[in-house]
Amino acid sequence: MTTAEELELPVARKCPFAPPEEYTQIREEQPITRVKIPDGKEAWVVSRHEDVRTVLNDRRFSSDRFNENFPILVKGGNVFRRSNAERTMITMDAPEHGPARKSVLGEFTVKRVNAMRPRIQEIVDKLVDDILAAEGPVDLVEALSLPVPSLVICELLGVPYTEHDFFQENTAKLLKRTVSFDERQAAFENVRGYLSRLITTKEAAPGDDLLGRQIVKLRSEGTYEHGAVLGLAFLLLVAGHETTANMISLGTVGLLQNPSQLDAIKADPGKTLDAVEELLRYFTIVDTATARVAVEDVELGGVTIRSGEGVLALGYTANWDPTVFDEPAKLDITRGARHHVAFGFGPHQCLGQNLARAELQIVFDTLFRRIPSLRLAVDVDDLPFKSDASIYGLYRLPVTW
Numbered sequence: 001m002t003t004a005e006e007l008e009l010p011v012a013r014k015c016p017f018a019p020p021e022e023y024t025q026i027r028e029e030q031p032i033t034r035v036k037i038p039d040g041k042e043a044w045v046v047s048r049h050e051d052v053r054t055v056l057n058d059r060r061f062s063s064d065r066f067n068e069n070f071p072i073l074v075k076g077g078n079v080f081r082r083s084n085a086e087r088t089m090i091t092m093d094a095p096e097h098g099p100a101r102k103s104v105l106g107e108f109t110v111k112r113v114n115a116m117r118p119r120i121q122e123i124v125d126k127l128v129d130d131i132l133a134a135e136g137p138v139d140l141v142e143a144l145s146l147p148v149p150s151l152v153i154c155e156l157l158g159v160p161y162t163e164h165d166f167f168q169e170n171t172a173k174l175l176k177r178t179v180s181f182d183e184r185q186a187a188f189e190n191v192r193g194y195l196s197r198l199i200t201t202k203e204a205a206p207g208d209d210l211l212g213r214q215i216v217k218l219r220s221e222g223t224y225e226h227g228a229v230l231g232l233a234f235l236l237l238v239a240g241h242e243t244t245a246n247m248i249s250l251g252t253v254g255l256l257q258n259p260s261q262l263d264a265i266k267a268d269p270g271k272t273l274d275a276v277e278e279l280l281r282y283f284t285i286v287d288t289a290t291a292r293v294a295v296e297d298v299e300l301g302g303v304t305i306r307s308g309e310g311v312l313a314l315g316y317t318a319n320w321d322p323t324v325f326d327e328p329a330k331l332d333i334t335r336g337a338r339h340h341v342a343f344g345f346g347p348h349q350c351l352g353q354n355l356a357r358a359e360l361q362i363v364f365d366t367l368f369r370r371i372p373s374l375r376l377a378v379d380v381d382d383l384p385f386k387s388d389a390s391i392y393g394l395y396r397l398p399v400t401w
């Protein structure tokens, strides 16, 4: 095996049900070390649960993706920087970050998400009706995993769902590491252009949807800017559907591969939320978004990370850290995995986590209650996993019953 200094991160997942062995080796042998990254530079990788949480909760590590030293994990550079894109909360640090997040936080509280549950249930039921009518096999990605979060986020934002093919095609290009820089930039500009026109329409007649409500609120506070709402729309649209969609697909496979765990939630749907938490830990689908750049010198675990150096806080190794999660390779819905970092940690911890949990819970409960004999229609080794994308998942998931 190559030494950590020769290793380039991110390493593609070879086995869909465990971190790459290089990651485990780093955590065990050199938990804070330097590695190569695709933009030709080097960065620190931090791999233990405790250190990952420290980095993500320390203001000396910046989220500013426009900082020229911010580690870029795709070849060709940073699309957002080159396009001079709008700054959104995910790229901001204190004191700017707090107000930007607070402005929209009320839309994602447990109470607000609970109010969305009947509509999410209706969406899932209709899609499961269509699956049952199709008589199998069907591709679950197309039939359920993508449409659930896409419909939910489009309705919440006030973006016409009729455009979902256009969004999905373009976001898929943005997230695929093998797509060329020019193609990624074109995909970015396509979605950005569309959303900019949509927001201009909403400015003339803001409706009762998240974007409309933001326009009204920010105008009343005297701080309205077209670009800020455009950035927010882009962030929520991309963050809101690809992530949850991939967790629906992987979670389904994870449960089908672990029948005792699946039987436990079938027997007691009260356990589904625990299963969701454990599946989030087990797959940790977003582990490169939690990169940072040091803006001061920081002593951490016996090394000095210098101001201007990039840091990858590796959520996947943190969530499989055996000092925190006993037998991490075991999918165990009774372990109470709530302190996982699959949604990040600290000030940037996922804004949409309550919504994602609700969608996943409703989907798994409904899917396995209404189609109890659901099974894979192909061998698990033949499933097309997204080992080339910055959000892990599945391209297709053929199932039958």
Ligand code: HEM
Pocket: 056, 063, 089, 090, 091, 101, 153, 235, 236, 239, 240, 241, 243, 244, 247, 285, 286, 289, 290, 291, 341, 342, 343, 344, 345, 347, 348, 349, 350, 351, 352, 353, 355, 356
């Ligand atoms: C941030 C994961 C679903 C909106 C994050 C971060 C992670 C993450 C790891 C932290 C990034 C960082 O520290 O730099 C996930 C996963 C999801 C999911 C695994 C689904 C299973 C969603 C949904 C939405 C959303 C449904 C919105 C509708 C956001 C936003 C941020 C964020 C706005 C930035 C928050 C901030 O910077 O303050 N997410 N996410 N996410 N997520 Fe999610």
